Amino acid sequence: MSSSEPQGIQRLKGTEDILGDRAVAFERVESAARKVFKDFGFKELRTPYLEEKDLFCRALGSGTDVVQKEMYEFRDKSDELVALRPEGTAGVVRAYLENNCHKTESLSKFFYVGPMFRRERPQKGRLRQFHQLGVEQLGADSPLSDAETIHCLAVFLETIGLKAGDYRVKLNNIGYPEERRAYRAVFGAYLTAHRAELCEDCHVRLEHNVLRVLDCKQERCRQLVRASGAGRLADHLSDDSKRHHEAVQRALDAVGVRHEEDPFMIRGLDYYTKTVFEFTHAKLGSQDALAAGGRYDGLVELFGGPRTGAVGFAAGLERLLIALQAQAPEAAENGYEDTCFVIARGEEPLNEAYALLARLRRAGLAAVMDLRPDRSFKSLFNQANKVRARWAIVLGEDELKTRTVKIKDLQHSQERSFPLDGLEAVVKDIRNHFQG
Numbered sequence: 001m002s003s004s005e006p007q008g009i010q011r012l013k014g015t016e017d018i019l020g021d022r023a024v025a026f027e028r029v030e031s032a033a034r035k036v037f038k039d040f041g042f043k044e045l046r047t048p049y050l051e052e053k054d055l056f057c058r059a060l061g062s063g064t065d066v067v068q069k070e071m072y073e074f075r076d077k078s079d080e081l082v083a084l085r086p087e088g089t090a091g092v093v094r095a096y097l098e099n100n101c102h103k104t105e106s107l108s109k110f111f112y113v114g115p116m117f118r119r120e121r122p123q124k125g126r127l128r129q130f131h132q133l134g135v136e137q138l139g140a141d142s143p144l145s146d147a148e149t150i151h152c153l154a155v156f157l158e159t160i161g162l163k164a165g166d167y168r169v170k171l172n173n174i175g176y177p178e179e180r181r182a183y184r185a186v187f188g189a190y191l192t193a194h195r196a197e198l199c200e201d202c203h204v205r206l207e208h209n210v211l212r213v214l215d216c217k218q219e220r221c222r223q224l225v226r227a228s229g230a231g232r233l234a235d236h237l238s239d240d241s242k243r244h245h246e247a248v249q250r251a252l253d254a255v256g257v258r259h260e261e262d263p264f265m266i267r268g269l270d271y272y273t274k275t276v277f278e279f280t281h282a283k284l285g286s287q288d289a290l291a292a293g294g295r296y297d298g299l300v301e302l303f304g305g306p307r308t309g310a311v312g313f314a315a316g317l318e319r320l321l322i323a324l325q326a327q328a329p330e331a332a333e334n335g336y337e338d339t340c341f342v343i344a345r346g347e348e349p350l351n352e353a354y355a356l357l358a359r360l361r362r363a364g365l366a367a368v369m370d371l372r373p374d375r376s377f378k379s380l381f382n383q384a385n386k387v388r389a390r391w392a393i394v395l396g397e398d399e400l401k402t403r404t405v406k407i408k409d410l411q412h413s414q415e416r417s418f419p420l421d422g423l424e425a426v427v428k429d430i431r432n433h434f435q436g
């Protein structure tokens with residue numbers, strides 16, 4: 001701990017202060033997400049971070065790891081059992097019903113950006129407070145909606161600098177709960193006969209949710225699953241589920257989203273029906289999912305609404321930044337900002353520069369300045385570079401006498417003089433006054 005840290009108070013494990021370049025990177029990815037999601041017709045929905053605990057137990061499934069082991073839950077001072085949201089879908093469904101969207105619109109398209117909380121063991125790409133960027137469509141039965149959702153994610157990734165080929169899109173069809181029930185019985189019987197060969201975690205899965213054995217990462221369990229005498233889940237699905245899935249595949253082909261089938265992908269939340277998908281990136285290590293989602297046709301009904309087709313995804317912002325750093329460091333790099341750094345020395349120039357600063361801001365430009373009178377030009381230029389201001393506007397004693405300023409393009413190392421009066425107009429299309 002450095003001596004400047006307040007003694008005894010540090011941030012909690014698995015949480016992060018986001019500042020400097022990292023805050024800029026967060027903002028860049030978030031605003032790209034907002035732009036792409038809006039282009040696809042999604043509207044922002046901000047749900048509370050704190051909800052009744054029961055919302056998540058019922059939506060995600062009370063036997064899931066997220067609910068059993070990872071949720072931050074507590075009784076508040078009026079003894080209400082609440083939880084910090086571990087994901088966004090449950091809150092969106094609650095808000096959709098509570099705000100009567102099911103009665104006022106036949107299709108609701110929402111996006112969200114914000115922190116989620118899971119008490120997992122922190123490691124690379126796994127935090128206790130992390131950030132998701134997600135979309136949800138409710139009132140969407142068509143397989144084209146699944147494809148549109150996946151396509152939206154692919155377009156967003158491309159916008160931030162992750163190209164197809166940098167990541168894999170894995171797809172599976174897990175059908176409806178009643179279709180899985182039949183498979184669960186035969187698969188469970190097969191695994192029980194091979195119980196001794198399963199890992200410890202899978203012994204627990206065998207008791208509570210046998211299908212989770214399908215995506216166990218342990219090699220022994222994987223071999224057992226692949227050699228399964230119980231056949232595949234796909235063999236137990238209805239014609240309707242199969243047709244839906246084939247239509248999703250065709251629609252993805254039509255918009256050029258490369259995808260592969262992963263018949264063992266099952267996902268860790270109980271609400272999924274039919275389509276599930278994951279976007280994975282090799283540079284993420286063991287936590288390799290950049291984003292994931294699927295269809296959840298039963299969730300609105302579970303909370304008392306009408307049967308409603310729904311599909312969505314959530315991407316992990318911190319994981320996107322790891323992938324970007326590994327993949328396209330130049331895209332992750334922070335470039336010059338369109339900011340004017342006003343540089344002045346001496347009392348009179350400083351006062352004039354301060355008035356100029358206000359004029360520039362009033363004209364809608366980003367303008368900053370060190371207001372202390374005793375800074376050297378060298379240290380002021382260093383500051384301008386540090387904040388990555390594209391433009392330095394210099395106002396010294398000489399400039400004041402001739403009522404001019406020097407403008408330096410710090411990115412391309414060019415310099416020109418301009419009249420101080422009416423500078424707002426020059427600065428507004430400043431790029432045209434410099435090459436590059």
Ligand code: HAM
Pocket residue numbers: 086087088089118120125126127128130131132134135136289290291292293294295296311312313314315316317318319
């Ligand atoms: P999820 O797979 O639990 O799905 O999380 C989605 C993404 O959030 C993951 O792929 C990962 O990038 C990120 N993520 C999850 N946990 C952590 C963590 N502890 N630290 C850092 N990143 C993490 C859901 O949350 C569903 N609600 C997705 C969805 C939306 N399905 C339908 N609509």
